[in-house]
Amino acid sequence: MALDSTLRKPDAEPADEYRQAPHNVEVEQALLGAVLVNNEAFYRISDFLEAKHFYEPIHQKIFELAASLIRAGKIATPVTLRTFLPEGDIAGLTPAQYLARLAAEATTVINAEDYGRTIYDFSIRRDLIRIGEDMVNVAFDAPVDFKPGDQIEDAERRLYELAETGRYDQGFLRFSDALKDAVDLASRAYQREGHLSGIASGLIDLDHLMGGLQPSDLVILAGRPAMGKTALATNIAYSVAFDYRGRPRADGSIETVSGGIVGFFSLEMSAEQLATRILSEQTEIPSSRIRRGDITDSDFAKLAAAAQVMQSIPLYIDETGGISIAQLAARARRLKRQRGLDLMIVDYLQLLSGSTRRALEGRVQEVTEITTGLKALAKELDIPIVAISQLSRQVEARDDKRPQLSDLRESGSIEQDADVVLFVFREEYYLRNREPRTGTDEWFKWESDLKAAENRAELIIGKQRHGPTGTVQLTFEAQFTRFGNLAREERLPERTR
Secondary structure, three states, rough: OOHHHHHOOOEEEEEEEEOOOOHHHHHHHHHHHHHHHHHHHHHOOOOOOOOOOOOOOHHHHHHHHHHHHHHHOOOOHHHHHHHHOOOOOOOOOOOHHHHHHHHHHOOOHHHHHHHHHHHHHHHHHHHHHHHHHHHHHHHOOOOOOOOOOHHHHHHHHHHHHHHHHHHOOOOOOOHHHHHHHHHHHHHHHHHHOOOOEEEEEHHHHHHHHHEEEEEOOOEEEEEOOOOOHHHHHHHHHHHHHOOOEEEOOOOOOOOEEEEOOEEEOOOOHHHHHHHOOOOHHHHOHHHHHHHHHHOOOHHHHHHHHHHHHHHOOOEEOOOOOOOOOHHHHHHHHHHHHHOOEEEEEEEHHHHOOOOOOHHHHHHHHHHHHHHHHHHHHHHHHOOOOOEEEOHHHHHHOOOOOOHHHHHHHOOOOHHHHOOEEEEEEEEHHHHHHOOOOOOOOOHHHHHHHHHHOOEEEEEEEEEEOOOOOOOEEEEEEEHHHHEEEOOHHOOOOOOOO
């Protein structure tokens, strides 16, 4: 009882003379019939299927009416729907006859979800065709002053929006399934070196408090300028990429065993500047000397050897400035699909832009869209995302300059959406900027405090959704832009007497 699609467009050419958009009228009819025969079928598809996903307008109308009745606590049957449909001809039948035929040829409730997904997939394909056709038409008819980059950005935005809606969520999980995942996570942590459930950052005390960088977590790394935020993020990125080990699965894909593949979005610094920092860190040659070329033959040999080792590590850098959250998400998905992705770093959050609509509503709304998008992307890709953030100037007005959650700039959504908030703080920086007059009592106290703070940094865990807060003590060597683990008595080798 297939509905004649040519009724949809009375003036259309014969079906064999043009390509129709993907659809399956018989599947739509069978699913609508199942809903009318047993309203329970509606609840199996209502969390992902909407009236707009049907191809035929009359089917959209029938599904919309049935959904309204069922949600109102009423029964949707051919009889109850009949009064809401206008008189007319549907494939040679009256509305009452057509509804009765739908019910007579219904699929079973068991198959309703599969039929619903088929209709949904066809709808997404039709949306893809529309986007593709618009791209072609705009490219052909674009005025001279219309930049191709603007069209690319618009197409990426539309594809991103389609990607966000173009998948059906799994809905509720049985608790037993979630419990199994939790036990598997604990088992992997127990078997892994260091007993971490997440990716090791290379900072022992931080990993101890956090269990490593956890999949699907949004980690905000914040601090005032000159605190070393980018240096710390770079150190973590290199450590994770350097430790990467993978093994093939049965299906041919590669499973990460340790470390990880890292994507670094550097919106502020160039890829060359990041590479120079990493070279300086690994060779212990100050980056300022590397940039000036003030190096010896032995220094150059060190640089060449380090570069040879670094060529094989899976660290990918995107240095495009001013990209939108939609563009960043699309590029991250592409990297995950093509090369794999275990950790993503964004430097820094305030340099991302949101959609034009959100930008017009104000910077707070735009930042909210960005943080929400980053958190959603972390869940979608099942990876930790570390996003660097600036802090407001109110830190400078306090005597104790240690950052607090209230210092996060521009939007409370940063604190709200983040699973972990880390603050980088170096007392040494502030002490050097307020040296008292030499020889006074204040100067001697200042000198003592400076020696105690020299080459030290604090990493303050201001928020952690799944664990404790606290402060991690680190070393910081400014000339090499390198953070490290602070030596402790229990980590030192045994002394010989």
